[in-house]
Amino acid sequence: xxxxxxxxxxxxxxxxxxxxxxxxxxxxxxxxxxxxxxxxxxxxxxxxxxxxxxxxxxxxxxxxxxxxxxxxxxxxxxxxxxxxxxxxxxxxxxxxxxxxxxxxxxxxxxxxxxxxxxxxxxxxxx
Numbered sequence: 307x308x309x310x311x312x313x314x315x316x317x318x319x320x321x322x323x324x325x326x327x328x329x330x331x332x333x334x335x336x337x338x339x340x341x342x343x344x345x346x347x348x349x350x351x352x353x354x355x356x357x358x359x360x361x362x363x364x365x366x367x368x369x370x371x372x373x374x375x376x377x378x379x380x381x382x383x384x385x386x387x388x389x390x391x392x393x394x395x396x397x398x399x400x401x402x403x404x405x406x407x408x409x410x411x412x413x414x415x416x417x418x419x420x421x422x423x424x425x426x427x428x429x430x431x432x
Contacts, residue, residue, distance in 0.1 A: 307353040321354040324368040324402070329411025335374040348383050355389060355431070364428050365389065368397045371423045380427050389429040397424035
């Protein structure tokens with residue numbers, strides 16, 4: 307994102323990433339799978355931070371709650387790159403009219419997935 311010509315000329319009030327995931331390269335709770343997903347989120351947060359408006363800008367990441375997802379440590383990843391968790395609220399699909407969660411990888415690509423218990427993490431510049 308931060309290398310895209312047009313996007314780098316803009317600053318955003320909100321940057322949203324709902325349910326980041328690299329795809330199923332390993333079982334969900336496998337250490338390698340968790341590491342890949344953590345790297346994905348870290349890369350996103352670093353890029354989004356550079357594109358965020360300094361005044362009241364927020365990065366929202368919606369994410370499943372419980373293991374193995376809690377071990378992604380979203381709040382710690384964000385803190386390490388200078389972001390502060392300002393709020394964590396239950397994810398509400400109603401906030402995203404027309405949004406349909408879909409898989410993006412493998413034989414089941416483009417099929418819906420069950421959200422289960424999920425939360426939206428809201429980060430601001432530290």
